[in-house]
Amino acid sequence: MTIEIQIIETGTIRVRPSQLTQPPGNVLLRRLRFLTDWKLTDPIPIYAFLIKHPEGNFLFDLGETPRCLEKGYYPWWQIGHHVVSMNIGPNDGLGSQLRELGVNPETDIKAAIISHLHSDHAGGLSDVHGMTEIYVGSEHWAAFQNTTYATMEGANPSAWPEGFKPTMLEQNGPPIGPWEHSYKISSDGRILAVDTPGHVPGHLSLIIIDDDVTYFLTADAAYSQTLLDQQLIDGINTDPYVALESQRRIKEFCKSRDVVLLPSHEFDSVRRLREKEVYRPSETQ
Template sequence: MRVHILHTGRVYIDRSLAYREKSLHPAPYTGWFRGKEKKLWVPVSSYLIEHSKGTVLVDTGWHEEIRVNPRRHLGSFAYSMFKGELPKGDSIAEQLQRLGIKTKDIDYVILSHMHSDHVSGLRHVQDAKKILTSEMEWRAAQKQLGYIKSMWKGIPIDTFKLEGIPFGPYQKGYDLFADGTLYLVHTPGHSEGMVSLLIRLQDQWLLLASDVGYATRSWEHLILPGLTTDKKAAYQSLQWVQDFSQREDCLRVIANHDPNVKPEVMA
């Protein structure tokens, strides 16, 4: 099994969206009326997993439209809070082509959650064999603020129900290949139905922690993201990531937006 860590653009956000802070500002994570010194660029990551039972893409990064008309792509409300950037050659379509992988041959596209920087590029891979997100996340995306439904309109998305698994803050998730090698672990809080990916590499585990925390220091110091749907659940998920990172059989924990994580191939 091999795991490709890909950067599929980057996003310009207020630092308090990544690392919750106390402030007189009622919603500092929006970035509204906060200066440039409080903003930062962080990568937007996707992951390609070459498994013996199938090819799996986790999240899709930015769509190429963001290069030419970001306001239209994100909508004026989201555009007022964050900006996206996608260098030439970095879209998921361009990177898959470079790897010689046709989107129709991808067995699963897993959406860890359905925030824009994770699903924006979905149309680039819409002909994959199956696109999956958790049933809980799908329901939340239909009714809650913070989602841009135009990014998946007309695209067939399947859902999975949470089942009992040996891992996670609630021991809920989905064993994708039913063989204990790749778990979708329910780690809610940042969004209602978010999952992290737990991948068995040799005799160790690689944990792709999505947005449970924005960088290693998030779980080392238990710093929540600035935006959560359930603060208690977010803390439990982050605490579980911290605990898991300290296991002897934990190879590595990777956050989606960690600026210290570089593109590489892990095997």
């Protein structure tokens, strides 16, 4: 039985070029460079993924919310929202778009998995909170328990629904490719989450094993296929060297089988999904 993936675009964002990539090095210096970089990239999308599996509908990430444009949505000292330019329409939030697709977010979602709690991946929390099980990696949740730290790092805990407490994923999945452990999302093991830390502690990516091809949803472990292929890590991550190791693993996995790569912030993901274009990692590095 095939698994159907639908990409939901919850607005676009322009970021500073130094956020997309910088050479690995001292984290503070990289962030200083980012803060003094005044240019903006062309818009890039913010995707959430709806995965229609025989066991039910799963969500991978929740995208951004239109409320992010409202005054006071972020605390003033949340740096992240000052250094980007968001474009999201009033009906571009996850809840509205799910309804548009004929999926009732209150009753039709089996589980939602959040790669990490940055605001552009967790913006739709209020659309599904209390309606379905919401999963986060335990290492990530532990790190972002400190809401001041989480806010400084690009999340927005002040917008999380009251009483938000995600369920921790358990390492109950089989080894897969270079990963010794995985997190079983569907009970048949065809949807698995794997650890891809570095962007933030406990960051997760998703593997979907379909009949003819495997999908790898990178979230922010790679902003684009080209950046991954050249092992160009994002510019303001928590740990550049851990991020590089995660990218190396993803490439290794993609060499071992036919994988369609679906980053969250690359328009071309839509075409690649439609054409099932397999990623052939280059041999360099």
